[in-house]
Amino acid sequence: MDKPYVVGIDVGGTNTVVGIVDKRGQILISGSIKTAKHVKVEDYLDELTALIDDLISETTTKDQIKGIGAGTPNGNYFTGSIEFAPNLPWKGVIPFAQMLEDRTGIPVALTNDANAAAIGEMTYGAARGMKDFIVITLGTGVGSGIVVNGQLVYGHDGFAGELGHVIMRRKNGRLCGCGRTGCLEAYASATGVARTAREYLEIRPDAKTLLHNVPVEDITSKDVADAANAGDELAKEIFRYTGSILGEAFADFVAFSSPEAIILFGGLSKAGNLIMNPIHESMERNLLPIFRNKVKLLFSELKESDAAVLGASALGWEVK
Amino acid sequence: MDKPYVVGIDVGGTNTVVGIVDKRGQILISGSIKTAKHVKVEDYLDELTALIDDLISETTTKDQIKGIGAGTPNGNYFTGSIEFAPNLPWKGVIPFAQMLEDRTGIPVALTNDANAAAIGEMTYGAARGMKDFIVITLGTGVGSGIVVNGQLVYGHDGFAGELGHVIMRRKNGRLCGCGRTGCLEAYASATGVARTAREYLEIRPDAKTLLHNVPVEDITSKDVADAANAGDELAKEIFRYTGSILGEAFADFVAFSSPEAIILFGGLSKAGNLIMNPIHESMERNLLPIFRNKVKLLFSELKESDAAVLGASALGWEVK
Numbered sequence: 001m002d003k004p005y006v007v008g009i010d011v012g013g014t015n016t017v018v019g020i021v022d023k024r025g026q027i028l029i030s031g032s033i034k035t036a037k038h039v040k041v042e043d044y045l046d047e048l049t050a051l052i053d054d055l056i057s058e059t060t061t062k063d064q065i066k067g068i069g070a071g072t073p074n075g076n077y078f079t080g081s082i083e084f085a086p087n088l089p090w091k092g093v094i095p096f097a098q099m100l101e102d103r104t105g106i107p108v109a110l111t112n113d114a115n116a117a118a119i120g121e122m123t124y125g126a127a128r129g130m131k132d133f134i135v136i137t138l139g140t141g142v143g144s145g146i147v148v149n150g151q152l153v154y155g156h157d158g159f160a161g162e163l164g165h166v167i168m169r170r171k172n173g174r175l176c177g178c179g180r181t182g183c184l185e186a187y188a189s190a191t192g193v194a195r196t197a198r199e200y201l202e203i204r205p206d207a208k209t210l211l212h213n214v215p216v217e218d219i220t221s222k223d224v225a226d227a228a229n230a231g232d233e234l235a236k237e238i239f240r241y242t243g244s245i246l247g248e249a250f251a252d253f254v255a256f257s258s259p260e261a262i263i264l265f266g267g268l269s270k271a272g273n274l275i276m277n278p279i280h281e282s283m284e285r286n287l288l289p290i291f292r293n294k295v296k297l298l299f300s301e302l303k304e305s306d307a308a309v310l311g312a313s314a315l316g317w318e319v320k
Numbered sequence: 321m322d323k324p325y326v327v328g329i330d331v332g333g334t335n336t337v338v339g340i341v342d343k344r345g346q347i348l349i350s351g352s353i354k355t356a357k358h359v360k361v362e363d364y365l366d367e368l369t370a371l372i373d374d375l376i377s378e379t380t381t382k383d384q385i386k387g388i389g390a391g392t393p394n395g396n397y398f399t400g401s402i403e404f405a406p407n408l409p410w411k412g413v414i415p416f417a418q419m420l421e422d423r424t425g426i427p428v429a430l431t432n433d434a435n436a437a438a439i440g441e442m443t444y445g446a447a448r449g450m451k452d453f454i455v456i457t458l459g460t461g462v463g464s465g466i467v468v469n470g471q472l473v474y475g476h477d478g479f480a481g482e483l484g485h486v487i488m489r490r491k492n493g494r495l496c497g498c499g500r501t502g503c504l505e506a507y508a509s510a511t512g513v514a515r516t517a518r519e520y521l522e523i524r525p526d527a528k529t530l531l532h533n534v535p536v537e538d539i540t541s542k543d544v545a546d547a548a549n550a551g552d553e554l555a556k557e558i559f560r561y562t563g564s565i566l567g568e569a570f571a572d573f574v575a576f577s578s579p580e581a582i583i584l585f586g587g588l589s590k591a592g593n594l595i596m597n598p599i600h601e602s603m604e605r606n607l608l609p610i611f612r613n614k615v616k617l618l619f620s621e622l623k624e625s626d627a628a629v630l631g632a633s634a635l636g637w638e639v640k
Contacts (some may be wrong), residue, residue: 092411132476148468148475154523155451155578156466156613162575165608170489170568178608210560248487256466257577258475288485294477 003066004058007052008313009105010113011035011072013087016044019306020052020059021313025124027306028059041090041099049103068108069315071116071308072096078158107319113137113195113308115152115161117265118145119301119318120311125301126263133261134253135300136163136246136273138268141177142185142192148257163253164189168245187245190268193221196238207235225271239271240278247282254283254291261296265307269299323378323386327372328633330433331355331392333407336372337362338495339626340379341633345444347626348379361410361419369423386426389635391628392416393437398478400430427639433457433628435472435481435583437620438465439638440631445621446583453581454573455620456483456566458588458595460506462512468577470485483573484509488565507565510588513541516558529554545591559591560598567602574603574611581616585627589619 005028010017012035019030027066031051038044056062073085080097082088085154097108111119118135121127127135131150136142142164153160164185165178173182174195186192197211197219210227211219227235250262268275280297287295302310325348330337339350351371359424376382400417402408415429425498431439438455441447447455451470457463462484466473473480476552484505485498493502494515509623517531517539530547531539531554547555570582588595600617607615622630 010501132480148473149471151469154466156580157578157611159610160452160576160578162578162608162610165575166572167568167606168490171491177426179605180608248490251571252486255485256480256573257473258477258480258482260476286487286500288482288500290479290482291477 005064006066006313006316007068008309008311008316009048009068009070009299010116010308010312011070011075011082011088012308015071016048018048018055018308019309019313020055020065021310021316025310027309029055030309031055034140036089039089041094041096044090045099045103049100052104054153060166062106065106065316067316068100068104068106069116069119069202069312069317069319070096070100070108070110070313071113071312072110073113075110075112075115076158077109077115077152077154078160078200082110104260109315109319111152111154111315112143113311114143114265115145115154116311116315117143117302117307118147118311119154119314120148120302120307121263121265121300122150123314123317124310126298127261130260132257132259133263134163134257134259135263135265137188137266138188138264139266140190146257147259148200151259162269163249166249166252168249184245184249188242188249188268190221193224193238193242195270197224197235200234200238207234211235221268221271225274228271228274236274239274242286243275243278244282246275247279247284248286250279250283250295250297251286251288254295255288258291259295261298263298263300265302270304272299323384325384326386326636327376327388328629328631328634328636329368329372329388329390330436330628330632331390331395331402331408332628333393336368336578337629338368338375339629339633340375340385341630341636345622345630347629349375350629356409359409361414364410365423372424380440383600385426385636387547387636388420388424388426389436389439389632389637389639390416390420390428390430391433391606391632391635392430393433393547395430395432395435396478397429397431397435397472397474400428402430429635429639431472431474431635432463433631434463434585435465435474436631436635437622437627438467438472438631439462439634440622440627441583441585441620442467442470443634443637446618446631447477450580453579453583454483454572454576454577455583455585457586458508458510458584459586460510462509466577467579470517483569486569486572488569492561499501504565504569508562508569508588510541513544513558513562513588514539516561517555520554520558525556527554531555541591545594548591548594556594559594563595563598564602567599567604568606570599570603570615570617571606571608571611575608576616579615581618583618583620585620585622590624592619
């Protein structure tokens with residue numbers, strides 16, 4: 001008989017969240033541990049295994065678990081390893097899937113956070129029934145999970161889908177965390193939006209805007225969203241600028257894989273139509289004619305607080 | 321028993337070439353008709369069917385033919401139709417595959433030229449054994465065929481892989497045939513190279529160059545290649561400029577699908593290292609660090625004169 005449950009693990013820089021998930025995408029129970037508490041990855045994995053065992057024993061039995069799916073920074077699906085993750089305490093290549101499988105006795109698959117989000121949308125969310133779509137995660141950075149012919153695009157080496165790092169400005173582009181300049185992520189991430197706000201305030205110190213109420217170095221994308229929602233014109237213009245660049249990028253993505261939909265996921269997508277309307281206008285204006293009025297722009301349908309665990313858990317259905 | 325032959329058809333604006341092909345990619349016999357001779361597509365298809373029947377009867381029998389594959393302008397794999405092809409005499413949507421199947425009694429699949437080239441490379445050429453690669457066709461225009469997980473990327477609507485129309489210059493970009501500005505095709509096609517030559521000669525009328533020997537409006541990419549091969553510095557600079565833009569584009573393509581290789585196909589690729597070296601240098605300089613020194617740049621291994629027919633024929637193995 002088919003096993004009815006999977007375990008989803010979201011490994012973040014601060015917390016690691018674990019959930020037991022059923023086939024309809026219901027999280028039966030969840031718990032968390034501090035990711036950075038343990039200097040040795042072995043100690044971390046021991047604590048994680050204890051939590052998994054606890055959660056399973058409170059809801060079911062181990063033989064009812066189909067697999068464990070983990071979404072991790074720099075997770076490589078092919079190798080099952082976390083490779084050189086800058087935000088985690090363990091350096092180098094960590095054979096995470098194998099180490100966790102050895103401890104739990106349950107097969108483990110892992111991938112990066114954005115790919116997990118894409119599998120989550122396909123399994124339980126906005127992309128149910130779709131075979132060609134792209135999830136764009138708008139958070140501290142910009143990530144992506146691409147699905148073609150119903151399969152996640154991992155590429156030759158497992159690292160495909162770095163759409164936050166296509167170059168949008170080839171001259172005088174902003175410095176990106178990757179060391180290059182002009183990347184989409186430098187404009188369209190939460191930090192990119194805050195940076196745009198600081199630039200706008202520097203160029204127009206006399207602008208009448210609610211953003212003057214926040215110390216300029218402390219401005220976050222949430223401050224900009226709050227101001228825009230209160231009708232602030234400058235804040236709305238910042239979202240128009242951000243959405244316009246995202247729309248340009250999306251038009252190029254469509255020329256590549258002609259998806260049925262592009263789905264926005266993550267913190268910045270909570271700005272709703274403040275960001276979606278300018279993306280839509282810009283994407284349509286920049287699309288090659290044959291693609292116009294064909295591509296759906298959607299918001300994630302995974303509940304924000306559960307999305308990462310649900311996305312990761314969906315990978316648990318695919319393990320062999 | 322497996323049927324040992326396929327028919328490949330390359331529908332060009334001027335000629336339509338047909339070949340009978342075996343499993344090793346040998347063309348046993350070929351022939352051609354004029355594409356534009358017939359105003360009515362029915363008359364064209366009747367003549368094409370007569371040619372196919374002739375070629376088959378000279379080499380084998382119809383029951384030994386697995387399928388017919390056709391590479392056509394604006395060919396849509398999903399619908400089997402040629403849709404609004406600007407360079408063909410028949411307007412609107414032509415249900416080419418069905419009409420040819422009705423006449424020949426052999427199943428027909430079609431796709432666009434660049435996708436046919438990609439299937440050809442995978443079946444008989446430089447991409448044998450690869451599951452993730454991109455073919456870039458550098459001809460009058462710039463086309464692409466993208467393979468992910470061993471499958472051609474058709475996208476939701478069958479029109480994926482329009483990589484000639486990603487935007488490389490967002491400000492003051494060249495006008496492209498698609499009506500937008502700054503497309504890769506406006507720089508990296510044969511016509512783009514000729515245009516670069518004219519721009520360079522206009523800016524530097526006193527440059528010492530062999531290109532002065534050709535009337536400026538008649539310069540072709542072949543003139544530029546001939547001059548560069550003769551050591552002409554300006555001509556070599558034109559290829560460096562072209563290759564540099566292609567390399568920038570390739571770096572973005574790698575961020576999307578992380579291919580094992582990018583394969584150059586078509587007229588401009590005959591310039592060899594004149595174009596390949598600057599592409600390679602530019603791509604590596606523009607790649608996200610995790611992708612550096614990983615992606616092979618290759619030339620097509622399909623013999624130029626046969627490539628289009630071979631590519632199309634490879635689709636014949638896939639028909640159901």
